[in-house]
Amino acid sequence: MKKTNLIYGIRPIVEAIKAGKEIDKLFIQIGLKGDLYRELNELIRENRVPTQYVPVEKINKLAPNNNQGVVGFLSNVSYQSLENVIMSTFESGRIPLVLILDRITDVRNFGAIVRTAECVGVDAVVIPSKGSAQINEDAIKTSAGAIHTMNICREENLKTTIHFLKASGLQVVATTEKAKIKYTDADFTTPTAIIMGSEEDGVSNEYLKLCDQQVAIPLHGNIQSLNVSVACGVVLFETLRQRNT
Numbered sequence: 001m002k003k004t005n006l007i008y009g010i011r012p013i014v015e016a017i018k019a020g021k022e023i024d025k026l027f028i029q030i031g032l033k034g035d036l037y038r039e040l041n042e043l044i045r046e047n048r049v050p051t052q053y054v055p056v057e058k059i060n061k062l063a064p065n066n067n068q069g070v071v072g073f074l075s076n077v078s079y080q081s082l083e084n085v086i087m088s089t090f091e092s093g094r095i096p097l098v099l100i101l102d103r104i105t106d107v108r109n110f111g112a113i114v115r116t117a118e119c120v121g122v123d124a125v126v127i128p129s130k131g132s133a134q135i136n137e138d139a140i141k142t143s144a145g146a147i148h149t150m151n152i153c154r155e156e157n158l159k160t161t162i163h164f165l166k167a168s169g170l171q172v173v174a175t176t177e178k179a180k181i182k183y184t185d186a187d188f189t190t191p192t193a194i195i196m197g198s199e200e201d202g203v204s205n206e207y208l209k210l211c212d213q214q215v216a217i218p219l220h221g222n223i224q225s226l227n228v229s230v231a232c233g234v235v236l237f238e239t240l241r242q243r244n245t
Helices: 010-018 035-047 056-062 082-091 107-120 137-142 158-167 228-244
Strands: 006-008 023-029 051-054 070-074 097-102 124-128 152-155 171-175 192-197 213-216
Touching (some): 082 097, 107 124, 107 137, 107 228, 124 158, 171 228
Parallel strands (some): 097 192, 124 152
């Protein structure tokens, strides 16, 4: 993350939030107190700013001087409302296609996924407010700039998001090696949200239980897993193929 994205000190961060600046992540020293901190804490709750409480050593490492126990990183993108994206997609007569990324933390994988999503015509990429890759310069470069044109939606609770998408008329499909149905046998021609999970353990079990369908990509080699950005491309282009048939 470039130093120009770094912001520190309680008052500057309070003013940044009030001005509507997007903050990717906020680090607050454990045990911080005071009236100004209480004002900041209220703004954090109201604006759902992703926050992590850390030891003072972490704060001082990020910003050695006059940090007042608070350091944040301004976002490189402006996050969009998923509700507005879904509404506008339906209103335009298009079939919604949403991509949900569950704990994709590698910035280059994230950038590559967004690049593919933009090429396919995905309407929104949904990420959790915690446990997701930072949208930094490496991510933007790997995406070939697609991050600046894609609707990125940051959601506090993916479980709530899945319920919302299903209530909005989208089927929710998870890609997992545990599935018995091949991805080519799924119907992606209807309004769809596709969930891709982390390379370590795939889509979280709590989300798998909420999905309408689970699909797998058949593999025939000795290595029984694909890089998540490659797997994402396989499923997204199958979706495009079906919708263009």
